[in-house]
Amino acid sequence: MKGRALDSRKELILKVVTDDYIESAEPVGSRTIARKYNLGLSPATIRNEMADLEESGYLKQPHVSAGRIPSQQGYRYYVDSLMELQTLADEELRMIKSYIESWSKEIDTLLQQTVKLLAQITRYPSIMLGPKLQSAVFKHIQLVPLNDYNILVLVVTSTGVVENKIITVDFPVSQVELDQISNQLNRKLRGVTLENLKSSVLNELKTEIEARNGFLQQAVNLLQRTLETKERTRIYLDGVINILEHPEFKEVEKFKPLMGMMEEEEKLYRILTAPTNANGLRISIGEEIQEEAAQDCSVITATYEMGGRVVGTIGVLGPTRMDYGHVVAVVDFIAKCISKLLSPES
Amino acid sequence: MKGRALDSRKELILKVVTDDYIESAEPVGSRTIARKYNLGLSPATIRNEMADLEESGYLKQPHVSAGRIPSQQGYRYYVDSLMELQTLADEELRMIKSYIESWSKEIDTLLQQTVKLLAQITRYPSIMLGPKLQSAVFKHIQLVPLNDYNILVLVVTSTGVVENKIITVDFPVSQVELDQISNQLNRKLRGVTLENLKSSVLNELKTEIEARNGFLQQAVNLLQRTLETKERTRIYLDGVINILEHPEFKEVEKFKPLMGMMEEEEKLYRILTAPTNANGLRISIGEEIQEEAAQDCSVITATYEMGGRVVGTIGVLGPTRMDYGHVVAVVDFIAKCISKLLSPES
DNA sequence: ATTTAGCACTCGTCATATGGGAGTGCTAAC
């Protein structure tokens, strides 16, 4: 009974119930449906259908004399087959346009602005993962001595991302020596992707220069250590306040676990990096999110690219009773915008 | 009547009322005081004193048949004259110690950890302002061409802080040319504080090299633009969830404006940079905070230093009914810790 | 003059009762 495709009238009713519940946040009853949407069906018929839908797991009742609301399975069916993708409103396009026009070349600022924009348009908390280091192309390395035993390693990649790490060494190294090393490394490594760099190039380099140059050897080690310990890209979060607009969180106790989750980068990271399907879009509903605190939430994410490669994820968190049709369209569109902004052709 | 010093018995009662209210979050009545604290006074006497304290503005009543709670003026008097500074608990010292031992040399990570620690110990939301750029000492500049018209300007300061900015130029500049420029600038500027750099040194340099070198001229302009547009240091925030533990925020509507405020860096910045007194400690109560959304809150901040100069602020936000005696001690102590960590003597 | 006991009064809180309304399932008629 579960999971079977529904006949078209049941689909219609499931769709109407879900649409209405998403809009009103109130359980929807047969009478409401008959009155509000002209389906040519009497409340009694609708009741029968709803009872069937409940039995097969698509709807549920908060309590016996209330209307129906979609179950997780119901939302899933809705999202997969029933939902109407919305087109962006003029106002929204206007906001996006003005955002694109005033984009910052500072990647950090740009990402911050992007996630703020997404939160503003969707009116849900929005989360974004910075671009993966791996897919960037090596551009420049600079070694700056801070004092005798501490060296600042700067790695610049093709899009202006700067990674920096402080490394402690056992013996003093002079500025001049460091400059030499930087220069040699720059010559050798320009144009290599960090991924390759990490996995193979550095090791080749190491054997190649074996014994030829003690300092260079050291420097390669430094670089390797830098890339290795650079654990995770920054996470951007904005619009947390938006979720408080929804009645399901009007009690603090409901909101608290979610707030806790959003303060743990670790958890946000896990949520955003769950596997996605081909086109990069992903919708996770309720328990599909592997996260205790978000059982009553849904997450919509899209991946974004940089020069044709997927490098990061942007997404929205909301109650399961979320405006899927709208948010999917927005997230998808904005992910495409950021991909364009990050892939320089000029 | 207002603001006059209180006689010792009134002080005692104001202190007891405030202490008790901070602990219980319930209005405190004369009977409670007489029973709980052995002051050798009858409830009636205490009532009379409380009536006086209310008349002169130190206490107020939520409603006529409830106990008293401190007014803003009452808290102010408490904080200035009555509060007992607590000493840190062993557990807290242990946490701080383990934090110091595992400190990260990445300044960004270090600040993140610090504010998390503060939030954990105080159980209030904690905010921290990154070190002001101005007081840092110039260490290194690097110009990296990203493509023909975009140049990444990297400025490294004495403590390993990296500022980066992308600058667009009108005509292509080659890597070699940029290297020359970087080198020259590095020679000239090493050891100068950014403050001096911004205000005078760069201008001197500009006139000095006038016409001698077109590129160098350009580069100085770049540097100037970089330092100018680097508007504000990053703000770190953690432990927002803690404030939800307090009954004054059990209704979402009370919490919402605060959440909104904490998502606006602009506002956090203003709160943290209000003027402080000599020793760097500041306690702002209720309306003393120039921020609509925080009228029922207090902020305790301390400044921290880097090589003897005040460079930033760290603080805690809580309800006016805040555990001042405890939080002041912790904030002060942690500010001193971070000052030590940031002022390298090794 | 100050302190205290006593007392009437206020007001918020909590538990209980009550009625209305929205919605259901079931049955019988269409």
Place this chain on the structure above:
DNA sequence: GTTAGCACTCCCATATGACGAGTGCTAAAT
């Protein structure tokens, strides 16, 4: 297969009243 009718359930908003904590005031005690 659909629908009208109806009894029934259960939430919710409102009213009610008892209770208790706390007050101010007055008068007596110190």
